[in-house]
Amino acid sequence: MKLKYFFIIPGIILSVIIIIAALLLVKRPSEYAVVVAQKKAALDAHIPAQVVLTTTDKTNRLAPQSAIDFAKGDSTQGTVVDVNDHQTYQPITGFGASLNASSVWELENKLSQAQRDHVMQQLFDPASGIGINMLRQPIGASDQNAPDQIVPYGYCSYDDNNGTPDDANLSHFSIDADISSHTIALIQQARKLNPQMKILAVPWCIPQWMLTGTGYARTLNPTYYDLYAKYLIKYIQAYQSQNPPIPIWGIIPQNEPAHSYANFGDNLSADQESTFIEQSLGPALANAGLSTKILIYDHNWDIPEYPMQVLASPASKYVEGTSWHKYGGTYDAQNIVHDKYPNKGTFFTEDSPASFSDTHWEWYIPEGANRIISVLRSWSQTYMQWTIASNTEHGPGSCTTCGADVYVNDQTGEVTYTSAYYLLGQFSKYIKPDARRIESTDMGSGKIRSVGFKNPDGSIVLLVYNDNGSQQTFGINWDGKNLTYTLPAKAITTITWPAHP
Secondary structure: OHHHHHHHHHHHHHHHHHHHHHHHHHHHHHHHHHHHHHHHHHHHOOOEEEEEEEOOOOOOOOEEEEEEEOEEOOOOOOOEEEEEEEEEEEEOOEEEEEOOHHHHHHHHHHOOHHHHHHHHHHHHOOOOOOOOOEEEEEOOOOOOOOOOOOOOOOOOOOOOHHHOOOOOOOOOOOOHHHHHOOHHHHHHHHHHHOOOOEEEEEOOOOOHHHEEOOHHHOEEOHHHHHHHHHHHHHHHHHHHOOOOOOOOOEEOOOOOOOOOHHHOOOEOOHHHHHHHHHHHHHHHHHHOOOOOEEEEEEEEOOOOHHHHHHHOOHHHHHEEEEEEEOOOOOOHHHHHHHHHOOOOEEEEEEEOOEHHHHOOHHHHHHHHHHHHHHHHHOOEOEEEEEEOEEEOOOOOOOOOOEOOOEEEOOOOOOEEEOHHHHHHHHHHOOOOOOOEEEEEOOOOOOOEEEEEEEOOOOOEEEEEEEOOOOOEEEEEEEOOEEEEEEEOOOOEEEEEEOOOO
């Protein structure tokens, strides 16, 4: 008997232990779920949204406002912006402008080192500045030239060779002008301030001896297609060889190729651009082992047929997407090309702020806000302005109608940040590279406009612009929660909140 109980009792104890353990295993997930639900409810009840505001009267310039907590349920306001971060659209590559020769000359010659460093920080630092993370840089000279550049008869490309045909080995190629002007140094400083910086490069001026024709009817001679591709490769490699290196994210064969005063008459038809990319530039980049992307067109909204012709050609396999300017047509052209070629990117690459952007905020903020929102809602992965810095006479470059983000008084050294700067900052400071545009209600011109994004960390960024002539109170619905905000007339706000708990 004793021996029998010796085996039975431990067996009973073991069974009890197994039953208790099983009960605990069943109970613990249930308790864990309750705790998670409680924590989520607590977080849901207190999700703070941060608010930054810019107004046309200049009293608010990227000015932080009081945080607003989301409440449970849907908004009861008459005007509501519904935000759905589960519906995503295009990725965001970046926001920026250009350190063209005119900008560089102004910053280098009219500011002290301390002033210049402060301006660069305000432009490029993501924390203390507006976090510009893209630069569209001229390959050679542009219409925003420095005072010592007389184009197209003087320094124009990196291998003008005094206009003498032909430098078959590109032995005269040199970027020394970019080094001596401190363009390279400023780009390196910008990249140090914002390591996510991408450089998009584009020529206004093809080496003159590679052209055929006269005056404003000049175009790239097909004889030089391969050599021109080699020229662009040498530019990429020359920038990459700097210390520290400057990688070129993307390249465009020609600025405004469908004829414009700004490209010095260096024209390139859609058929020519297609052939050049297919037979010369695309293979040359591949053979050089370069990952630099090719963008096409780089011209106004009024000729969508141009990029569609290139994208319909064999060159399409080398093309990342289409770049757009705003000086003709409407932004609907971006939608037309995207709908036809949805697998190709859309990039808005030049918006020159009006020259009155430093004084008449009541004019520029509405114009600029409407344009940027429309551009981004029409599939663009970028928004880029043109000139970063000018003097108060909108020089020293030749485009005296081109505004800038920063104005420098040549006599006093005083620096003014324009409405274009603050408007750009409402986007560039908060929408991070690789964010995705998300669904949000846009009521159109004359009403409450919006565009929303989800950053890589899951945080939400919602831009809201009031295109009414009076202040408007509106609600935001998101994920079963809502908040209410009153936006002054013609003002723009950036509202951000954290990821789902």
